[in-house]
Amino acid sequence: xxxxxxxxxxxxxxxxxxxxxxxxxxxxxxxxxxxxxxxxxxxxxxxxxxxxxxxxxxxxxxxxxxxxxxxxxxxxxxxxxxxxxxxxxxxxxxxxxxxxxxxxxxxxxxxxxxxxxxxxxxxxxxxxxxxxxxxxxxxxxxxxxxxxxxxxxxxxxxxxxxxxxxxxxxxxxxxxxxxxxxxxxxxxxxxxxxxxxxxxxxxxxxxxxxxxxxxxxxxxxxxxxxxxxxxxxxxxxxxxxxxxxxxxxxxxxxxxxxxxxxxxxxxxxxxxxxxxxxxxxxxxxxxxxxxxxxxxxxxx
Amino acid sequence: xxxxxxxxxxxxxxxxxxxxxxxxxxxxxxxxxxxxxxxxxxxxxxxxxxxxxxxxxxxxxxxxxxxxxxxxxxxxxxxxxxxxxxxxxxxxxxxxxxxxxxxxxxxxxxxxxxxxxxxxxxxxxxxxxxxxxxxxxxxxxxxxxxxxxxxxxxxxxxxxxxxxxxxxxxxxxxxxxxxxxxxxxxxxxxxxxxxxxxxxxxxxxxxxxxxxxxxxxxxxxxxxxxxxxxxxxxxxxxxxxxxxxxxxxxxxxxxxxxxxxxxxxxxxxxxxxxxxxxxxxxxxxxxxxxxxxxxxxxxxxxxxxxxxxxxxxxxxxxxxxxxxx
Numbered sequence: 001x002x003x004x005x006x007x008x009x010x011x012x013x014x015x016x017x018x019x020x021x022x023x024x025x026x027x028x029x030x031x032x033x034x035x036x037x038x039x040x041x042x043x044x045x046x047x048x049x050x051x052x053x054x055x056x057x058x059x060x061x062x063x064x065x066x067x068x069x070x071x072x073x074x075x076x077x078x079x080x081x082x083x084x085x086x087x088x089x090x091x092x093x094x095x096x097x098x099x100x101x102x103x104x105x106x107x108x109x110x111x112x113x114x115x116x117x118x119x120x121x122x123x124x125x126x127x128x129x130x131x132x133x134x135x136x137x138x139x140x141x142x143x144x145x146x147x148x149x150x151x152x153x154x155x156x157x158x159x160x161x162x163x164x165x166x167x168x169x170x171x172x173x174x175x176x177x178x179x180x181x182x183x184x185x186x187x188x189x190x191x192x193x194x195x196x197x198x199x200x201x202x203x204x205x206x207x208x209x210x211x212x213x214x215x216x217x218x219x220x221x222x223x224x225x226x227x228x229x230x231x232x233x234x235x236x237x238x239x240x241x242x243x244x245x246x247x248x249x250x251x252x253x254x255x256x257x258x259x260x261x262x263x264x265x266x267x268x269x270x271x272x273x274x275x276x277x278x279x280x281x282x283x284x285x286x287x288x289x290x291x292x293x294x295x296x297x298x299x300x
Numbered sequence: 301x302x303x304x305x306x307x308x309x310x311x312x313x314x315x316x317x318x319x320x321x322x323x324x325x326x327x328x329x330x331x332x333x334x335x336x337x338x339x340x341x342x343x344x345x346x347x348x349x350x351x352x353x354x355x356x357x358x359x360x361x362x363x364x365x366x367x368x369x370x371x372x373x374x375x376x377x378x379x380x381x382x383x384x385x386x387x388x389x390x391x392x393x394x395x396x397x398x399x400x401x402x403x404x405x406x407x408x409x410x411x412x413x414x415x416x417x418x419x420x421x422x423x424x425x426x427x428x429x430x431x432x433x434x435x436x437x438x439x440x441x442x443x444x445x446x447x448x449x450x451x452x453x454x455x456x457x458x459x460x461x462x463x464x465x466x467x468x469x470x471x472x473x474x475x476x477x478x479x480x481x482x483x484x485x486x487x488x489x490x491x492x493x494x495x496x497x498x499x500x501x502x503x504x505x506x507x508x509x510x511x512x513x514x515x516x517x518x519x520x521x522x523x524x525x526x527x528x529x530x531x532x533x534x535x536x537x538x539x540x541x542x543x544x545x546x547x548x549x550x551x552x553x554x555x556x557x558x559x560x561x562x563x564x565x566x567x568x569x570x571x572x573x574x575x576x577x578x579x580x581x582x583x584x585x586x587x588x589x590x591x592x593x594x595x596x597x598x599x600x601x602x603x604x605x606x607x608x609x610x611x612x613x614x615x616x617x618x619x620x621x622x623x624x625x
Binding site for chain 1: 314317318321322325326329330332333440441444445446447448449452455456460467553555556557559560563564567568578579582583585587590591593594597598601602605
């Protein structure tokens with residue numbers, strides 16, 4: 001809650017002339033009225049707490065578990081059941097929060113930075129430069145994402161940071177398109193033209209005048225990028241492109257697939273998948289609520 | 301008509317550019333591999349002379365720009381190299397798998413479009429009611445689910461519990477006669493197609509609903525209502541026809557997601573398409589096949605995207621190709 005409520009305040013400090021009369025207090029109030037948004041943020045916070053408390057509430061899954069409990073369904077002792085080596089799925093899923101959130105965070109930061117850069121270059125410059133970067137966005141929006149990530153991941157050494165990098169370098173087009181639309185809209189606004197006339201450099205106009213005003217949609221988009229990063233990580237790991245020793249949700253699912261007990265031990269894949277679904281839905285609800293709050297064009 | 305011709309030329313140029321970028325990308329990604337392709341053959345007995353000869357055979361002793369030019373030249377001729385695991389031309393390995401992916405993704409695309417139009421219209425007719433809410437919530441939730449898990453659940457329920465349909469592969473070798481074979485192929489297609497369709501419905505239903513809601517505020521809808529047309533006619537004849545045009549673009553943009561989903565679906569169902577091929581090639585480090593598979597999927601997506609855009613460019617007289625209004 002704290003980070004979200006501070007965000008609009010930060011924007012105001014950056015010199016934005018507020019169209020929202022009472023700033024971030026109003027944003028918090030608006031957000032708290034949004035039931036779905038509150039559900040989303042509660043879900044995310046709960047996951048974060050579980051992830052932080054992982055060493056307390058779960059046991060780090062080793063290379064083998066208990067030999068007396070192999071392929072056991074959910075029980076009081078093993079809440080989410082066990083795998084073919086007797087390791088608890090609960091432990092794997094809870095420690096998976098850390099890895100999956102780590103991948104999502106890094107991938108989102110990379111994708112957003114690249115997206116902002118490409119989007120600004122394509123939107124701000126008319127002529128050849130703008131044309132080239134706009135085509136680049138269109139090209140990467142069209143190409144099938146997962147096969148492209150698979151190709152890159154297959155030549156790199158597996159690991160969480162590698163996976164995050166692979167997702168990040170290809171997940172930027174959506175952000176770039178949003179940034180581009182904002183920059184095109186702001187390019188012809190009076191104060192930007194005035195800055196031009198006074199002789200302010202392009203870099204300064206972009207960083208001081210355009211970027212702060214384009215920030216709300218970029219910020220809203222973060223949660224959607226993070227959601228697709230979570231799903232992409234799971235997909236890559238499922239296809240065998242993750243590092244089998246890192247417990248991310250994708251790794252658990254990939255173990256489930258390679259154990260050959262995918263169909264008989266339903267709990268094996270179900271629990272990490274449910275965590276993925278809860279995370280992605282929470283992120284989407286959060287993003288939609290932030291859109292309602294921050295986007296002046298979505299008035300009620 | 302000049303506008304149309306220009307639109308078609310620009311759109312086609314864009315498609316060619318996309319394929320070119322995809323090919324360039326694969327070339328440089330494969331150069332990231334540590335070592336060189338001769339190490340992939342993993343033959344400890346290889347003498348330096350043989351290795352040099354292999355490098356020369358593959359053209360790998362030449363500078364990168366020349367390798368790149370040769371690579372593009374071979375690509376244009378349809379030469380994608382040789383599969384490491386199957387010792388067969390990549391083009392023929394892919395030619396075996398591609399029809400299955402096209403069948404799966406194509407049938408699912410058709411089904412997705414039909415169902416999402418139907419559900420989108422239902423949400424408009426029942427706007428604000430519980431049906432509207434249930435459809436929106438369930439399609440969005442389905443889209444957030446991990447595709448392999450949905451596949452597992454569908455397999456478990458329809459294949460294992462009810463025993464209605466086969467849960468793996470694309471054909472049963474025991475099927476004989478052409479009619480029996482067709483039925484057999486369709487029976488194997490149903491479950492993977494269902495999974496791919498269910499997980500792709502959400503964005504399309506929501507998009508159609510949103511654009512219909514916007515259109516319902518337009519003046520011509522008010523005019524139609526004022527003329528005394530029934531609500532059903534207003535929605536189906538006036539609003540829906542106008543909503544279909546932007547809908548077509550979004551369907552085109554979803555193709556990439558569809559293909560990504562097909563890769564995961566095929567893996568779980570052991571469906572012999574490109575996705576399954578990719579999964580096997582990852583296990584076997586068969587880079588030429590991975591490269592070919594990605595390029596083929598990219599070309600497929602670009603081609604159908606172009607097709608959608610051209611058809612809808614012809615259908616909608618208002619369309620003008622341009623980046624800004």
